[in-house]
Structure formats: structure tokens, C-alpha cells
Amino acid sequence: MSSxxxxxxxxxxxxxxxxxxxDLDYGIDAKMLARVASEVAEVVNMxxxxxxxxxxxxxxxxxxLVQSGIDRVTGDHMGMLATVINSLAMQDALEKQGMLxxxxxxxxxxxxxxxxxxxxxxxxxEKGRVVIFAAGIGNPFxxxxxxxxxxxxxxxxxxxxxxxxxxxxxxxxPVKNPDAIRYESLSFDEVxxxxxxVMDATAIVLxxxxxxxxxxxxxxxxxxxxxVMKDRSIGTTVIMGDK
Numbered sequence: 512m513s514s515x516x517x518x519x520x521x522x523x524x525x526x527x528x529x530x531x532x533x534d535l536d537y538g539i540d541a542k543m544l545a546r547v548a549s550e551v552a553e554v555v556n557m558x559x560x561x562x563x564x565x566x567x568x569x570x571x572x573x574x575x576l577v578q579s580g581i582d583r584v585t586g587d588h589m590g591m592l593a594t595v596i597n598s599l600a601m602q603d604a605l606e607k608q609g610m611l612x613x614x615x616x617x618x619x620x621x622x623x624x625x626x627x628x629x630x631x632x633x634x635x636x637e638k639g640r641v642v643i644f645a646a647g648i649g650n651p652f653x654x655x656x657x658x659x660x661x662x663x664x665x666x667x668x669x670x671x672x673x674x675x676x677x678x679x680x681x682x683x684x685p686v687k688n689p690d691a692i693r694y695e696s697l698s699f700d701e702v703x704x705x706x707x708x709v710m711d712a713t714a715i716v717l718x719x720x721x722x723x724x725x726x727x728x729x730x731x732x733x734x735x736x737x738x739v740m741k742d743r744s745i746g747t748t749v750i751m752g753d754k
Contacts, residue, residue, distance in 0.1 A: 521560040523663035528569035548604035549706030550736040564659035566592025587651035598645035656710040674730035679747035725749040
């Protein structure tokens, strides 16, 4: 299908591990996995090249493990492995949608997935394959948000799409404050100055310094991912300069 009607040529979609839980309290909801995969497939069929980074919080979260007494480095390594589990699950779901897909890990797990190589990742995308980047950046103390922004810069993505449970960025918690105001757009400096918790500061600075736009939208709205490709008013966009 022609990409003339869409806004982007290449995107990186950042999913939290919790997004895959659906209505479950832990693990992966097969129905939610299939729905996300179907929307990714729809986007690919629009002519958009898609890369993904998926967190591991539905299985293990390094920071939470540290609070329970586990060494931080060990906890982060466990979290990286959780992202590999989610990535393999998403690969399977995408293949069931008829998509060609590659999981590329920042740590060597050659029996299960490819090692991340920037040029190879770009080549996969150019061939129409969905690429899932697993295991963060391969180092502890860095979040999957930072990993997503780093990979997006490396592959020359047009934008980072962060899928969340709310329809954008608000001036306060919309769950606690019914009068919270949603921002249509923000600058990276505003996000940092107002401490809006869009992503961790390292990820925001990485996007800002590389002039890489960021869009936050609600994944729970069915069809939201394909809609984002054409409608710039969905969610909140974070860009350089003033709003």
C-alpha cells in the first residue's frame, strides 16, 4: 500500500511490558498481544517501517527487584531477560499476522535471536521486516525508554511513539484530578522543567539533542496506532522549541 497518506516513513514504537498484560495482573494476555500485533501489521501494510522496544515490567522490573534486596545490576539483568521474553512473544504474534519479523538483542542470545547490529537492523526495516530491539542497551542502570530513544536515533526513525494508558501528557494525574489539562504539544525543555514524567530524563535529553520528535498516545483505544500514522492531533507531541 502507498505511504503517501501517512505522516511517517519509519517509526519506533515503545511499549511498556505492562501494556501486554491486558486485564491480567501478571504476564502476557494473548488477546492483547494479538491486538497490538494486528495494529502493527496494519501500520506496516500502510508502507511504514516499524521497529519496537518492549519493556519487561509485566514479568520483572529491575528497580522493583532492588527494593526487595536484589543487587541492582542483577535486577537489571533479570529485567533485560524479561524484555527478551516479551519480544519473542511479540515476534510470534506478528508472524501469525503474516509479518516478517526479527528480534535483535543487545546481549548475545544467539540461539534465540539475532545480535543487535545497527546496519543489519536498518536493512531488515528496508526489506519490510518488523524489528524488535530486546534487552535494552545491554547495560544496567538504563531504562527501556532510553533504549527505545537510542535505537530510534541509530536507525534514523522519524519519531518515537510511546504507547501508554492515557491519551497524552497532562499537567497533573488525570486519574486523580478530573480537571487535569492535556497538552497538545510540548518542548523537550518544558517536559524536563515541569518534571512531567513522560520518560526518564536521559531519554528526553537524547531525543532533544538529536531533534527526534516524541508522541505519547493511548494504546488502550482500539485502532489508535494506525490512526496515529495519519492524525497528528492524537496524543501529545514533544518537539524542539516552543509549543
